[in-house]
Amino acid sequence: MIRDFFIVDLHTKKRFHKSFSKEPTSESIVKSFLLKYTKEFENTSNAVKAIKIIPIKEFMFTFLVKKGFIFMIISDIHDSKKDLELVLQKVVHSLSHFDLHEPIPKDHQEELGVIITRDLFSQIKIALIGKDNVGKSTIFNQLEGEISYPHSKRVMRSKHIFSETTEPSVYLLDYIGTEDYSPQWPNLLRGIHIIFIVVDSTVENVLSTKRLFINLIKRAKPDALLLGIANKQDQAKALDAKLIQKMLDIDAVFPLSMDNLTNTSALENIFLHAVQTYLAQFLDD
Numbered sequence: 290m291i292r293d294f295f296i297v298d299l300h301t302k303k304r305f306h307k308s309f310s311k312e313p314t315s316e317s318i319v320k321s322f323l324l325k326y327t328k329e330f331e332n333t334s335n336a337v338k339a340i341k342i343i344p345i346k347e348f349m350f351t352f353l354v355k356k357g358f359i360f361m362i363i364s365d366i367h368d369s370k371k372d373l374e375l376v377l378q379k380v381v382h383s384l385s386h387f388d389l390h391e392p393i394p395k396d397h398q399e400e401l402g403v404i405i406t407r408d409l410f411s412q413i414k415i416a417l418i419g420k421d422n423v424g425k426s427t428i429f430n431q432l433e434g435e436i437s438y439p440h441s442k443r444v445m446r447s448k449h450i451f452s453e454t455t456e457p458s459v460y461l462l463d464y465i466g467t468e469d470y471s472p473q474w475p476n477l478l479r480g481i482h483i484i485f486i487v488v489d490s491t492v493e494n495v496l497s498t499k500r501l502f503i504n505l506i507k508r509a510k511p512d513a514l515l516l517g518i519a520n521k522q523d524q525a526k527a528l529d530a531k532l533i534q535k536m537l538d539i540d541a542v543f544p545l546s547m548d549n550l551t552n553t554s555a556l557e558n559i560f561l562h563a564v565q566t567y568l569a570q571f572l573d574d
């Protein structure tokens with residue numbers, strides 16, 4: 290998960306910083322990195338052509354030096370290096386005509402924030418989590434898109450949903466036999482931005498889902514957006530989505546009945562709304 294993005298002027302040491310995490314990365318780690326690398330690069334006029342990736346403690350620093358600036362992403366140590374390189378390349382390219390010398394006018398700062406967010410989150414991953422038999426795979430199958438198997442075929446499958454051309458690209462992930470994998474959860478949720486807890490809207494299922502998953506997910510993925518789907522609303526005993534939201538103690542729960550879903554757009558809208566909510570949190574400030 291991307292935690293921070295910095296642009297640092299090698300001469301003035303002035304920083305532009307945008308945070309994407311609820312827990313700020315400690316200043317001492319940022320400082321020690323900058324101390325080492327601003328020194329190393331301030332005397333050389335030539336840029337570092339290739340992107341470098343360096344682990345420091347539990348963080349990963351992905352950076353590039355160009356035209357007197359360091360562009361850097363701080364992320365979790367296990368994030369995909371290939372993805373990080375790709376998004377940093379993207380941001381640096383988008384900013385190539387942007388005047389980054391201080392002071393950056395207010396409206397330019399806002400534009401900068403939007404460009405950075407758009408590029409760093411050009412790929413959004415949504416996971417469907419829940420107990421067996423609640424309808425996760427039914428939801429997954431309903432949406433159009435090419436299926437791929439990023440990990441083991443037995444554990445997870447992924448689908449590029451919505452049109453191939455929409456920005457950001459949105460991937461939906463469906464896990465198989467999820468309850469059994471609990472020690473593996475932090476691993477399985479790597480790179481996930483949005484988590485949908487799916488329940489079948491019965492009392493037993495909601496309570497055991499809460500017990501099995503909620504704390505685990507909040508601990509493993511504090512920066513992910515956690516939402517719910519109250520499926521099987523067609524069943525006579527289905528609990529109200531509002532009540533389920535209170536029971537699970539999460540921000541929003543969407544009622545759904547896959548059994549009499551009349552059009553796919555209702556389902557798509559749930560995911561679109563989630564993506565917008567996720568990205569909006571980085572653009573409000």
Ligand SMILES: Nc1nc2c(ncn2[C@@H]2O[C@H](COP(=O)(O)OP(=O)(O)O)[C@@H](O)[C@H]2O)c(=O)[nH]1
Pocket residue numbers: 419420421422423424425426427428520521522523524545546547548549
């Ligand atoms: N009544 C009803 N059944 C559903 C609904 N959604 C899924 N199902 C059924 O529930 C069963 C389990 O669904 P599945 O998608 O395999 O659940 P998963 O284990 O969470 O992936 C299947 O027989 C589905 O047809 C729903 O909204 N209402």
Ligand SMILES: [Mg+2]
Pocket residue numbers: 422425426427464465466
């Ligand atoms: Mg399934």
